[in-house]
Amino acid sequence: MKKKKGLIILLAVFIVLLLVYFALQSFNKKQEEKETEKEASEKIYVTDIEEVSSIRYNVGQGDFAFEKDGDTWYYSTDKEFPLMQSYPEQMASTFGNLEALRKLENGDSLEDYGLDEPVYTVELTDSDGNTTAVYFGNETQDAYYVTVNDTEDVYTVNSSVLADLEYTLDDMAQFDDYPNIGSGNLKKETITQGEETTVYDAENEDDAENIAAVAGGLGAVSLDTAADYSAEDADLPQYGLDEASRITVEAVYTQDGEEELLTLYIGKKDGDGNRYVMIQDSRIVYLITDEICNNILNIEE
Template sequence: MRQKKTLIILILVFAGLLALYAGLRMYQKKQSAQKSSSDKLIIKDMSDLTSISYNNGQDLSFVKRNGTWFYEKDSEFPVEQSYLTSMASQFQKIEAVRKLKNGDSLEDYGLEHPAYTIRVKDKKGTQTTYYIGSASGDNYYLTLDDKSTVYTVSADLLSGLSYSLNDMMQTDTFPTLSSGNLKKVVVTSGSKVKTYTSKSKNDMDSIAGGLGVFTFGDCQNYSVKDKDLAKYGLDSESRVTVDITYKDTETKKSKSLTLYIGSKDKSGENYYVKLKDSKIVYLSDADIVKNILNP
C-alpha cells in the first residue's frame, strides 16, 4: 500500500514538473518575441496609404478610392492592383537595417540628389516624403522629410519602383484552348457564319490550331470608346466575331467568351483584336489570326 502511495506521489510530482517546464518554455518564447519586436528599428508607421507618387523616369502618381488604386492622371487606366497593394504595404511601415550616427553629408550617401523621391499620404492625412540614395552593400541609404537622419534599408523596398506604367497595366487573359477542350466555335463575318463543333473532329482540329496559340500582343488602346472602334475595324459592321465555348482546364466547367477581330495594322503583320467585354484593343500576329479566320 505504501509503495502504491509513493508511486502516485512520484507521478504527480513528475506531472507538475512537466507543467512547470511547459510554462517556462512559453514564457521564454513570449519574452523572445517581445525582444525581437522591440529590437526592430521602425522609421515610420502610418495608417493605410491613400496616395503614392514618385519618379522612375516617369512621373507616376496613384490614389486609392473605395479600396481601389487608380492612376491619378487617368482613372480609366486599368491598374493591376497587386503592384500598388505591395508598394503601399512597403512604404506604410518601413523598418531600417540601421540608423547612422554622426554621419557624413547627404551627398556622400547619394541623398543630395536622390535616386528616388517617394511621397505618400495615409487615410489620416499624414504626409511623408522618403528619399532613397546610393547602395550600401545589399542595402540602400534612406532619409525622410527634413533629411535630418540617415538610415540603411533593405533593397527590397525598391522592388516595386522600377516598373513602368505599362508594366502595371491589368490586361486580359486568353484561356488555354485545344481540340480537347473546345466544344463549339462560331465565326461570323458579315452574313457568313461558320460553325465548328466537337462532333466534327477534323473541323475542330483545324481551328484549334489557331486558337490554341492565340495571344494578345501590345496594347493599342486601354480604354477604347465605341466611336473609335471603326479605326481598328472593330465596329459592329466591320469586325469578325468569334464565339467560343470551351471546358475550363482547371474547373472542368463549361465557359464561353467572344473575341472580336478587326483590321490589319499599317505594317500588315498584325490584326487589331479585343474581347467583347473588354475596353482594351491589342495587336495579334496576323499569321495566327489567319488560322482562325481560314483554318
C-alpha cells in the same frame, strides 16, 4: 493488488510528465514572445504612416502615381486602368512602414550620401493629406542611403525595397481571364464577318481538320500585351474593333463538364505582325500575333 498499485504509480508518473511537458511548452512560448517583442522594439523605421492614400515615384521605369478611394486603388493617370490591387497594397505596406537597417549617428552632410540630389524619390500621402517624401541617395553594398522630408536624418535601407516599385503597367494590369481551349474540348466555332458566317462543328466529321486548326489558334492565345487598357466606343474604329468592322469569333467549349461560350473580336493589323483583339464585355484591347489570328480564323498564310 500489486498490479493495480503499479498501474496507479505509472499513471501518476505519466500525469507528472504531462504537466512538466505543458509547463515547458508554456515557458518556451513566453520566451519566444519576449524575444519577438524585443526584436520588434529594436527595429528602426524610416516612416510610420498609418494609412497610405496615394503613392508617387520614379525609379527608372517612368513616373507612376496611384491613389486610393475607399478600399480601391487606382492608377492616377487613368482611373479606368485595370489595376491589380496587390501591387499598390504591397507598396503602401513596404513604404508606409519602411524599415531601416540602421540610423547613422553623427553622420556627414547629405551631399556625402548623394542625398543632396537624390537618385529616387517616393512620395506618400496619408488619409489626412500629409505628404512624406523618402529620398534615395547613393547605394552602398546591398543598401541605399535615405532621408525623409527635410529632417536630414540619414538611414540605410535594404536595396530590395525598390523591387516593389520596379514594375511596368503591363505587369500591374489585371488582364481578362482566358479559358483553356484545345481540340479535345472545342465543340464549335462560328466566325462572322459582315454578312458572311462560317461554322466549324466538332460533331461534323468533315470538320475534324478545321476544328483541330482553329482549336490550335484559340489555345495559343495569351492575353498579356495590351494596346489600350480602357478603350471607349469612340476608340474602337481605329483598332478595327467597332461593330461594323470587326470579325466576331464565337467558340463553344466544355469546361468541368459544362458548355461555355467565348466571344472574341478580331480587328485590324498593327503593322508589326499583330492584330488588335478584344474579349466581349472587356474594355482592354490586346495584341495577338497575325499567325495565331490566322489559325483562329482558319486562314492559310
